[in-house]
Amino acid sequence: MSLQRYLIKRLFLTVFILFSVSVLTFSLVALLPGNVVDFILQFQQITPELRAELYAQYNLDEPIWTRYLLWIFDAMQGDFGNSIISDRSVSGAIAARLPQTVLLGLLGFVISMGIGIPAGVVAAVNKGETTDEVSRVGALLGIATPNFWLGLMLILVFSVELGWFRVIPPVDIPLLSFPMLKFMILPAITLGTASAALIMRLTRSAMVEQLNKDYVRTARAKGLSERTVIIKHVLRNSLISVVTVAALQIAFIVDGTVVVEQVFSWPGVGRLLIQAITQRDFPIIQAVVLLVATTIVFANLLADILYSVLDPRIRY
């Protein structure tokens, strides 16, 4: 089918998924035995005023679909209500921490793709030789290492023993200042390592698969140099797989951020989520989960759009 129809179909699917995701996120709270307020009561004291406020905030008198509609309507305007604990705006809390998380995630993503893809290409082209074996061992080690442990080990070696880095981030300075960026080196490496290992493996197998295809033989039979064959023909076909990989990495990196922020005391959204969980601060939990899922849905949409650009078979 034509590109337009494909994209429109994809867009409808995206809307449907977003809707379902929001329903699911909302129903997290609905799954609780009893209602939210009673649940929270198990963990902390609430004054009667706060209780009434919470009732109103959660519209607990309304039937469930009304509550959902009210919630999602507000959510789309960026209003996620207030935190149960601090009574401050949820979106405000998230917004304050979002830049830190985005920057860390971006750095991790860049590191993982920057190491993973070239390593995968080199390994595939030199399949069976030492370079390939070394890369594969490296990838295996990277995948098996728990990221929180890696972070702790890096802190142990580079911060505690060698003193090259701080153990906790500097405070009261802008995000893009040098000391802050310097601090980010260890967390970014931690974040990027496991992801790089995965990317390297997937890139390698995608390239190996392409290298076995007939069109590579045709290209060589035309007298093209090996370099042209690999870069112009093989890599271009492997890009489709690479895009899949990159899209998957977004989810992986998000997961990683939650953990890495905890290890390095990085003031980001992940840390906020963990705090909220321990305190059963549901407005925050719902908002963060919705935000995360929405990001991933859009990342997948972007990946699909990229596919249609990269693969003419989808377009025509």
Add this chain to the structure above:
Amino acid sequence: MALLEVENLETNFYTEEGKVKAVNDISYDIEAGERFGVVGESGAGKSVTSLSVMGLIENPGSIDNGEIRFKGENLLEASEERLQEIRGAEIAMIFQEPQSALNPVYTVGEQIAEAIRKHMDLSGDEVKERAIDMLRRVGIPDPEERYDNYPHQFSGGMQQRAVIAIALSCDPELIVADEPTTALDVTIEAQILELLEELSEEFDVAIQLITHDLGVVAEICNRVMVMYAGKAVEKAPVEELYYNPKHPYTVGLMGSIPRIGDGRNRLDTIPGSMPDLVQLPPGCSFHPRCPYAEEACTQREPPLVDVDTGEPVEGLSESEHTAACLEYTGELQGELEFEVEITDDAGSTGVDT
């Protein structure tokens, strides 16, 4: 001096199961403009022969012996750069599955233009013009539009024409066609073969046509080499091969083709199958499947000799007819008891004695 002279070519694959002798001392020549057929069952080594000529043999294979002289130059001693100059420009190749032979992410026109750009010194517009011209020559309608189409937008027959266009684009002197019509419908096959014949005549391009299909060979080839288990067992001009086959394997192949109107109840097939190339039978590789085999056949590997003189052929001879069977070196005690019946078009039968 012939256009292509292959002498004592030996290509082996070193696998876990052992050393696979895919091409086992093969020699043949192809003259300029000649259409040379290489026939045999799957696994006989036909494709490996052509890949060896192009220098496209990869690990775990290696060309261990022989010479491949193209216009006098030994390709096995040429550098990779020199080979890249020759590939596409002087020797071009066509493969079996046109669908997978074309890169799905580039337009067909670009894939032709790419070869032209590499080997010919033309401006951008001239390159495109030439590529469109190629599409026209191979019989693709609306070539200007088709230039911008992707491979998956072509039918199978059209895809193969496009592959031929790529092969022809830089005026090669030899095209190696490896089972070019096996993946196509019979009607398309006929068209493609006709196209190849026309192009060969028009541009004076030699073709090495590899196939398992005797019918294809009969259509367009001038001379034929029959391969079995990595060795050449018969070489002859095409008419000679069909009307006067000499090697029992050739006879068996021809006898196993079903014919319409045949009175027989059962097909005569060659029993058994191609031997394992790691463990070849001693003596003549064909003897386990040959009805005329004798003890002598297990002891001595028959050399490829002229069927009249019994001596190996020196130098080139277009009309040479050689076969690798002890019958022709005089060592066979029994007789090759086959008959070739020829029914002329008028319907009367003349039996060959």
Add this chain to the structure above:
Amino acid sequence: MTERQPTTQRGRIRVTGFDGSVIEERDEFSWEADESTVARGRWERAWKRFKTNRTALFGLAIIGLMAFFAIFARPITVAGIPIQPISLAPFEPGASNFGAVLEPPSLTHPFGTDWSGKDMFSRIIYGGRFSLSIGFIAVSLALAVGVPLGSIAGYYGGLIDDIIMRIVDILYSFPFLVLAIALIAVLGQGFWKLILALVLVVWIGYARIIRGEILSVKENEYVLAARALGARDRSIIFRHIVPNAIAPVIVQATLGIGTIVLLAAALGFLGLGLEPGTSEWGSMLSQGRDSLIQGDWWVTVFPGLAIFLFVLSINLVGDGIRDAIDPQGDLGGGPR
């Protein structure tokens, strides 16, 4: 020599006299071809390949060793009857000893002690119980849910396929860890709640793989043949399709044990796994963080090493299985 005059006749050719039956009737020559190898079953060949894979066997050995230590660390009693009385752990894993707080590794405490004086070595070998059992149980349950659902979706297609795949798509929009965290927030903490959360997160991967495999196997002719012979759907699915489609699922399930253990450990590290103070490796690391700054490296190094070693070994075994079943790399089954 045979007398044969070359003919100048042309026309249709017919060859006679090439008699294949002669070959069967004559005596064998002094040389005979080897008997062709007996066709062995696919799983037999895979097992044979696996046995020669040294790294995979090494991984299997490590896992076996860890399982051994986990089982025999402390006695196991069922309904008051001790079915495993051996106690390899030198100390009680939960026994605090405030006189020996944060001691570096020594002969009495090979892995040192933690902030409350508990022996690290005992905790680690005992802690293997949690990781190993969570890994195997969660994967088994996820398979029990994912494989049937994916099979039904793939085989029947149509509406039921759409429904199941939409659910999969939606769940896929949540990253594993975040989804698990959200589920824990709702379900609470505890061993079986943790397992439930992990199963809900991971089943989709298996459903997807088996569905994909079934879609491709479904078109194969032996399925059409079975149908033409009148076999019932259920029989076709389980006797023909699943055995052929199951291979990538097996690989993914094995590797999935590693994924689950890492997830569980991460949850433990974040304090969201089992009850705090449990000897689960991840939970031990969350306490390690604070002592790290003081330079008490053993509290962090050893539990993490245990996780690393286990996941590494599982990956070696999983890769070995993949190479054994599918040496050409033809089968699909991607990441996750």
